[in-house]
Amino acid sequence: MKKDLTNGPVLQGIVGLALPIIASSFLQFAYNFTDMLWVGQLGSNSVAAVGTSAFFLQLTWAFASVFLLGTGISVSHAIGKKENTTAQNIAREALFFLVIIVAVMVFIIQLFYRDLIGFFMLNDLVVESLAYDYLRCASLGLLFILTVNLFTGISNARGDAKTPLKITIIGVVINILLDPIFIFVLDLGVLGAALATIIAQSISLFLFWNKAAQDFLGKYKEWEFTTGTIKKTISLGFPPSIQRIIFTVVGIIMARIVAQWGSDAIAAQKIGLQIESMTFMATGGLMGAMMSFTGQNFGAQKFNRIREGYTTALKIGVALGVVMGILFYSFPTFFVRLFVQEEATVTIGADYLRIIGLSQVFMCVEMITSGIINGLGKTKVPATINITMTLIRIPMAIYLSSFAAIGINGVWLAIAISTVLRATSLSIAYQFIKRKIILNSTI
Template sequence: MNIILDPFLIYGFGSFKGWGVAGAAIATLTANLLVTLLFIMKTKNLEIISKKSVWNSRLMKEVIRLGVSITIQRVTFTIISIFIAKIIVGWGADAIAVQKVGIQIESISYMTIGGLQGAIAAFFGQNYGARRLDRIQQGYRKAFALTSIFGTFISLIFILFPQQLFSLFLTDDTSMKLGEDYMRIIGFSQLFMCMELMTVGAFNGIGKTHIPPIFSILFTALRIPLALLLSEPFGLNGVWMSIALSSVFKGIILVIWFRKSLGSIHKSLAIS
C-alpha cells in the first residue's frame, strides 16, 4: 500500500497535483492504519490475555530484558536516518523523493527476509530450549543458503535493471538518473543486508538479543561520517555508498560472530 500510494500522493496524477512531503506522510499513515485494522480484525475473536491471567513480574522483566536492546536499536536507527535525510536534502527535493521511493522498492528484500527472520527465531528458540544444537546448525546452514540465493537474485535485479524498476514510480529525467544510481549502488549491499537480517533472527532465537543491536548501532551510525566523507568526491552517490557499505559490514560481521557463538554454545553444552 505504501509503495503504491507514495508516488501518487507525492507527485499526483491527472488533474491531481500531489501533496509533496505531506503526501508521503499520508501514504505511510494510511498503510499503518490499514495494517492495524487488519490485526484488529484478525484477533478480535482471539482471547489474547486470559481473564484468569495474573501479572508475573519475573516474566515481565525477562520480556523487557530481551526487548530493550532491540528498542534502542530501532530508535537509534530512526535518529540516524533523520541525520542522513538532512544530508540528502542538500541535493534538493528530487533526492529525498528518490530515496523514499528507493526504500519502498528495497522493502522487497527486507520484508521477505523479515518473514524468514521470524521463522528462524522461532525454530532456533525451540531447539535451543531442547538443547538440539545439531538442528540449530543445520537450520542455519539451510537458512543461509536460502538467504544467499534470494539476496544474490535481488542484488542482480537492482544492479542490472535499475532504470526499469524506478520507471514504475518516477518518470522525470532528473529523478530517473538519481534513482538509477541509487538502485545500482544499493544493489551491491542487498545480499549482505539479507544475511544480516537472517542472522539477527538466529541471535534472537538463542536469546542473545543484545548482540545484533551493538553492531547495528555502530555501523548504522558510521553512515553519517561516511556520507560526509564520500559525498565530497562522489556527490549524492557518496551518501548511497555510505548506506551500502554499512550494510555490507553488518552482514559480514554478524555472520562471523554468530558462527563463533555457535562454537561457544557447543562447548558449554559439552561441559554441562
C-alpha cells in the same frame, strides 16, 4: 497452537515457518507501497513530502515498539504457563501505556510539525507545505495503526497467526480501493493517501476489537487499571526498541544529508527504500524462522540441527540476495519509473538501486545471522553490532559525498558499505558463539 521444529526435515521446517511471516510482512508493506505508487503519480514533490514526514511517523513507531515487542514476549510466556488472566492483564496494561505514548508523540507532531519538517532544510515551499499537511493528518492515524500492530503481536503470541493475516488482507484491499478515489477523484493529493490509510487501519482495528478484544484484554466489566506487569514488558521490549529508535534517528540524519540535493533526491531515496524493502521483507521471514528454529532446537540440545538450519537458511538467503541484487543493478530505471517519471528523480533513484544492489547479499547474510544469534539467546550481540555499524553511516556519508566526483552517491555508498560491515562482523561473531555454545554444547 504451536509447531515442533525439533524434528522432521530442516528445509521444510524453516520454509514452512518463514512463508506465513513473509506473507504478513508483505501485506503490512503493501500499505506504504500502494500509497507510494499512487502518490508518485502526483510527482517528485509529493513523494518527497511523504518521505520526509514518514521518518517522524516511524520514530513514533520506534518509541511504541517497547510495548509492541515486549507484550508479545510476555503474553507468550503467560499463555505457555496457562495463565490466561495474567496474559490479559499484560495486554491491558500495554494498551494503556501505548495510548499514552502515542498521544504524547501526536501532540508533539501537531505542535511542532513545522520545526520537525524544517530540520531537513528543504528550501522548497511547495514540498514543505505538502509535508506539513501529510504529517499532521497521518499522525492522527497512528493510534489505529499501532493498536492493530499490538493486537497482531498478541494474537501471534497466543498461537493464532491466521486472524491477523485475514484482517491485514481486508485492510490492504480497502486501502488499495480508497487511494485513487481520495487522491485523484476527490483531488486531496497527499492528504488523500493519509486518509485512505487511516480509514483502512481504523476498519482493521474495529474488526480486531470486535473479534478478539475480550479474549485479549478480558471481559469489559473486569477491566481495571494496574501496573503489575508493565515493568517486565518494558524490560523485554527496551533493547530492540532502543535499536529501532537509533536506526530511525540515523535515518532522519541521513535524509537531512540527502536533502542538500533537493526534493528529487529525497524522492529517489524514499522510492529506493520502498523497492529495497522487497528483499528486506523476504529475508525478514527467514530471520524470524531462523530465530524460532534455533530457539527450539537449542532448548532441545539438537546442535547439529542448528548448524544445518543455518546453512540451509543461508543458502536460501544468498540466492535471494543474488537475484535481487542482479535485478536492482540491471533494471534500476524500470523499477524507479514504476513510481515517478521525472528524469532527475529517476537518475538519482537508479544510482541508488545500482549501488545498494551490490550489498543485497550481505543484507541477507546479516539478517539470517542475526536470527540464529538471537535464537541462541545472545540478543545483545546483534544489537550492538547493528547499532555501531549503522551509526558510522553518518560520518561516512558526509565524507564520501564531499567529493565532487561522487556527490550524493557517497551517501548510497555509505549505506552499502555499512551493510557489508554488519554482515562481516555478525558472521565473525557467530563463529565465536558457535564454538562456545554449539560445538562445546555449553552456555
